[in-house]
Amino acid sequence: MHADSARFPDNVTAARRDPMLLGALQRLQRDARAGRAEVIARLPEFEALRDAAREIRNGALANLAANLERFEENVIANGGAVHWCRDAAEAGAAVTRICREAGARTVAKGKSMVSEEIALNAALLGAGFDVVETDLGEYVLQLRDETPSHIVIPAIHLTKDQFAETFRDAHDALPEDRSLEEARAITDEARGALRDVFLRADVGITGANFLIAETGSVVIVTNEGNGDLAQSLPRTHIVVTGIEKALGTVEEALTLVRVLARSATGQEISAYTTFATGARRADDAAGPEAFHVVLVDNGRSDLLGGPKREILRCIRCGACQTVCPVYGAVGGHAYGAVYAGPVGSVLTPALSGLETAKHLPEASSFCGACEAVCPVRIPLPRLLRLWRQDAFQAHLGPTALRWGLFAWSALTAWPGAYRAAGAIGGRVLRLLAMGRPRLARLPFAGKWTGGRDLPVPEGGTFVGQWHRRRGK
C-alpha cells in the first residue's frame, strides 16, 4: 500500500487481497449502520439539527476573517499566542520553534488530523524531539509506522490481535505471560506506557474541533481523555488546527457537538467535550503555563474563494467515510491521502494537486450515501463532479474515454443514427451470444466481463418498435 494518491488503482488491488482489512471494514459498516439508526431514532429533531448545523457552519465561513481576528484577540487577552501559517512547512516550523523555546524534549500528542496533514511528527522527530501519540489508535499506528485510515477511528484497519501483537513487539517490559486477549487488557497496557509520557512531556499538542471567537476557547471532542491530559499536564500546550474551524459563539459549538458525536460514533455525546481557554491563571488548579494556537491555511483560503467552498463546512466526523461503499471495499489507506473517503476525495486534490489526486474524484459511484449522512449537508457527489470537470478540462483522464465521450455526444445529437448504431451493436451481441441470454466474454469489454456476464439486448429498439407497432 503506497501513501500516494497516484497509486490508487494499484492500492485497490492490494486492498482487495487483504482479508483482515476486508473483515474489519465489513464489521465497521455493519455496526455503524445499526448504531446510527438507533441514535437517530432517539432524536426526532435530528434532521432539523442538521439544517441548523449547516447554517452555523455557513455563517461561520461567511464571517471567517472576523471570527479569526476576534479569536486571536481573545487568545492573547487570555495569555496565549496565535501563529498564522500559510502551509505545512510554515506550520511545522512554527511548532518546532515553540518546542525549542520551551526547552522541550518530550512532546505528548493528542489526536489531530491537521498534524497529519502537515506531517508534524516527521518535522518534530527530525528536529530531535521525542514525540509520542497518546490516542490509543494513533499510538499503535505510531509504533507500527502507519498512518490513520479513518478520521475518527484511525486504526480501524487493525484487529484487536494486531494491537496486542504490536505491544508485544514494542513494549520490552511487557511480561510474556500477560494476556492481551481482552480489549481492556490492551487499553491498560497502553495506559501504563502513556502515563509515563504524560508525566515526562514538556509540550502537549492537540488538534481542535472548534475555535470560539467570543471567548478565545478551543474545543476538543474525544472519548479517551488523553487529549485533556495532553493539554493540561505539560507546561506548554500547542493547538494545531485549520483556519476553517473558527465559530462565533459557544452556543454554536454546542449545537455542532450534538450532531458531531451522533454522526461520528453513534454516541449521543462523546465522553469528553473540553473547552480550553488560554494559559493557566493564578487561581487555576491546573493547566499549561504557555498556550499557543497554530492556525494552518494550507489551501483553505483558496477553497473558500472557489466553487468547492462547501467542503469547508466539514466538521471531520468521518460519517461519510464510514458509510461509503467504496471506502468499505478498499479501506482508507488505498486513497494514499491523509483524508480518505468522500471528504478526502474532495479535499486531497486541493491539498496535493489534481494531477496526483485525479483518481480520487473518480472513485465514486455517486450513490450519495455520504451526502445523506453528512451532518452539515455537504453535497459531496456534486463537489466530486466539479473535480471531474476540472480534470476533464485539464485533459487528465484517459484519451480513450475522451474519444468515447466525443463519439457518444456526437451520436446522441442524431437520435435516428444513435438508435441505428445501438441496434447494430445489439445485433452483433446477439450473434455472438448465439441464443444465450448473456455473454461471458467479449473483446474490448474486459472491464465489464472480467467479473460480470454481459446481458444481451433483446433486439431492436424500444422507440423504433413503438412507432412501428403504433403506426406513427
Add this chain to the structure above:
Amino acid sequence: MPSDTETRATVGFFATCLVDLFRPSVGFAAARLIERAGYRVVVPRAQSCCGQPGYNSGDRDAARRAARRAVAVFEGFEHVVAPSGSCAAMFVHHFPDLLSDDAGWEGRARALAGKTCELVDFLARVAGWRPEAAPPAAGSITYHDSCAGLRELGIREQPRALIAAAGAPELREMEGPDICCGFGGTFCVKYPAISEAMADKKIDAIEATGADTVVGGDLGCLLHIEGRLSRRGSAVGTSHVAELLAAGSGDGMGGD
C-alpha cells in the same frame, strides 16, 4: 383520474438509453402502466440520451448539449415520465443546474423539471394509481432501491405500495436495500474490482432473503446485478418493477 380519451392528459415518455437499446420490453411494460393509470403516452422519436455519461465524466459541455436537446423535445408535454430514477433525476435536478447560467434555457429547464417524474413515483403519487390485485404469483421478490431514485427523488415507499396493492408476490426485504450495487455508470468499468465487490455485498444480501427475483427501478443496476449473479452461478432472477407490475395488471397487450 381522467377517464375519457378526449381529456386524458399526455405523458411524454423518455425511454432511457438502456431500455431503448437493451430491454424494449421494459419500455412497453412502463407505457402500458401509464396508459392503465389513465394517460395518453407519446414517445418522441427525437429523444436520445439524458447526458449522464458526459455529466458524470466531467464533460459539462456535452451534458449541456444533451440537456438542451431533452428540454426542447419534452417541454411541450403535460407530464414527462422515465422508467429510471437516475435519468429522471437528470431532468429534475441536474438540467436546471447545467443550464443555470444560460438565460434562454434556465426557465425552460426548471419548468420541465417540475413536471418530470420517475415511473413508479408518477404512478403512485401523481396519478394516484394502484394496480388491481392479481392472483398471488408464485415465488418471492426482494427490492433494491437504486441510489438516484432513492436519494435524489425520494422513491422508497412508492414501489412497495404498488407491489403491496398488487397483492403478490411476497416481498422479502434484504439487509441494506438502500446500499449501492456498484453500478454507477462508467464507474463500473473504471473500477471493476470495487464495483464487483459492491455487487457481491448486494448479492449476498439478496441471496440471504431467499427471494427468487430481485426487482428494481433502474435498468443499469439490474443489468449489473444480473451480470454478477450470472457469473456467480446464482439462480436469482432480475426484473424491472415495470415488468412486475404490468404482468400482474391486466391484459398485457396495451403496447402491442
